[in-house]
Amino acid sequence: MANKDWKTFMIPYEQAVEELKVKLRAIRTEYRRKNDYSPIEFITGRVKEISSMLEKANKFEIPHDRLAMELEDIAGIRIMCQFVDDIETVVNILRSRQDMKILYEKDYITNVKPSGYRSYHMIIQYPVNMASGVVNIIAEIQIRTLAMNFWAVTEHSLNYKYKQSIPENIKSKLKEAAESAYQLDQTMLDIKDEIKDAQKLFEVKSAIVSSIMNDILYLMSLNKIQEASRFQSQLNKLIEYGDVSDLNQLHLLVRKEINRFR
The missing domain is CATH 3.30.460.10 (Beta Polymerase, domain 2)
Structure with a gap:
């Protein structure tokens, strides 16, 4: 051909x-x-x-x-x-x-x-x-x-x-590695619910952080640089140490600030 x-x-x-x-x-x-x-x-x-x-x-x-x-x-x-x-x-x-x-x-x-x-x-x-x-x-x-x-x-x-x-010696090592990989899969399956909960929490936090960031950028577009900087500083701390409820509280504060300047 x-x-x-x-x-x-x-x-x-x-x-x-x-x-x-x-x-x-x-x-x-x-x-x-x-x-x-x-x-x-x-x-x-x-x-x-x-x-x-x-x-x-x-x-x-x-x-x-x-x-x-x-x-x-x-x-x-x-x-x-x-x-x-x-x-x-x-x-x-x-x-x-x-x-x-x-x-x-x-x-x-x-x-x-x-x-x-x-x-x-x-x-x-x-x-x-x-x-x-x-x-x-x-x-x-x-x-x-x-x-x-x-x-x-x-x-x-x-x-x-x-x-x-x-x-043959490498084949033998590969076979051992295959069994180790299988055991890893079984162990991960045993804690699947915990892993899924952790991933879900991460996704929720990521979505809230993204929303707060968008609102901070909006404040900056309104030329409220001082307010935006203050909220950004709070957000940076919460990303590292805060939980979902803390982030939600900050989100509410940022939204209130935006509504005040509209």
Whole structure:
């Protein structure tokens, strides 16, 4: 296939990755705008390099005219979650979507790979609207925790360095690290409610601080520099040592001051 043909072949995959990233990030945004906990922490996506694609095709003896049907990860999306049980939530969200068809799933969390690799894979068919019409492409979505992702990226780098033949002593260390990462995920799950409460509190405080800052800037626009400076000094102390009630009280004082000068 000529270079021009390869570029044409890749276009729907590139478009699919961009569309899926936008759609999945919208789920996270929806949760957060409702002040709900989002099971999605962040999302990445990539289209396989042509050289990597051909290397894999040669390894598994896939003819070039069968790549679109048999190479499942030309387009890849990775969804990272904070906690192990978030993965099931995300899987159920994806199962309920109407804009993609799930072809099959691979659970490497319940069925851990011998290397220690853990992740949940979903192979989907996704329709891409091209100028010439709809093209149905196959893509892979990987869902994993941050700890699983850290381990998997490390393993991938070592496989690249050692050309898929990692020395046994390093393999053994990797397996130990995988178990440590799994134990970390389990420990984090045990204190999930505490972590969520702390994150919620942080978000609430951040929102109040942002509102106070906007009001202080408004006071400055009214040329009330002395008042704005006094409130800024109080805010700086409360950011470090204050709680939500202290910040709310300051917010009320700033609003009263603004109303006095309007």
